[in-house]
Amino acid sequence: MKHVLTILLVFMIGTVQAQNRLRPTVDLTLAAGSSQATFSLVGWHQWQLGRKQRLSIGVGPRITSYVGNKKDFWTAPASIARGSSTPFLVVLSSQETQNWDTLNVQRPFVFSMNAAVQVAHQIGKRFRAGFNIDLVGFSVGRTSAAVFTSDGRQETTEAKPVPFNLLLTGDLDQGSLNSEFFVQYRLKEKWSLRAVYQFYFVEYKTNTSIQQLPEPNDRFRNKANLLGIGLSYSLN
Template sequence: MKKILFLIVILLTINHLSFSQSKNQRYADVSIAAGSGFSPALSYNYNWGLGKKGKFKIGTGIRFTYFAKGRTDLITAPASLTSGEKGPQVLFTENILSNFDTLKVSKIGAGYINIPIHLQYSFSQKFEVGFNIDAIGISFGSKQSGTFYASDSRSLNKSTQTAKPTTFNLLLVSDNDLGSLNSELYARYWVNDKIGIRAGLSFQFIEYTTDKVLTFENDRFRTKNLLPMIAISYKF
């Protein structure tokens, strides 16, 4: 009897959370973010509607992002150095400024292809708000030379170092993240059944790895950028 009741509860739960096929979304998206840098992005996305009405959606896809910026300060990246911690607690830990080194470069340009995670809520057929964040992928780009300013090394301070975009990208938590990642907070209005206009903010981690291991046994440096963003979506 207990097994039957347990099975009924499971079936009712699945039925409540089941995907609503009629509310699924499949669309392509072209965005441009600009401000402290310039960043176009192209993506293909699929969102699944949950429940009978399908107003809340989860999804994934693939996104190519390119980020370009002129003179840039790349700062020490690993959480173990920036906060002395690893794991979720880095969100609540103060930065250790004495561990921060800087690689100053004249420009950066990184392209990265990632698989994002989407969360979205539809207020109506026309208007919806959402959030997405890159989960895993790869980056590429040319090498850049810059001046390294070391907090704890006279021999390396003001030396010339070479770096290129970190190859592997992985979403963890805050400074625990690896590589280059894009996340967006947005609102979208569907002009018709096919075309939507999306606007919001893009927050991007861009990470470079130096050819040599430098102070504190570190070779990873990043810049964080918050950019206004606008996009056009095409629903299939």
């Protein structure tokens, strides 16, 4: 949380120092994969950097809605799912699949609102490429029937979205977080078309710690790999 607050403070200072470089934009994205899809809306405040102002760094609020049908969610906490729960090292650690149990959420629907950051670079006159990711926020959504499976044993239960979202790196993350790699092509002065690869973490939790081994757990995660298309509109 300390690192997140530091990043936000830096950008607030940058707002005062670089008003003449401010570039507000709005992005709409629709992404889909196997039996799941997202729709997202984000408003970016972007600062153009460098002598030619090709590099931009932006911040803004992002709303993402996620919907799926009978999707598998797996054991979420890094302390169970990965070989290490050390920040950053968790990404490279082994996946302890023998500890994973499955929660099949029948009708998942999650609506999340997060603060996000973006870094992008202008390529020539019309192309732009970049990356963005959610930092912190909250989620609401539908409570759904779910089927928990462990060692071949099945149990019917209910699950609901994890309400608090926080970026901590890899499987240490909590809640529902959106991230995108994109390539953008300027159609007109203010309109651009975007091709997007989206990686969306979405989490559900059961009413009780339904998983008991190797330790009690109620959080389960689906890592959605999605392809999408979007539009970007410049407000100035």
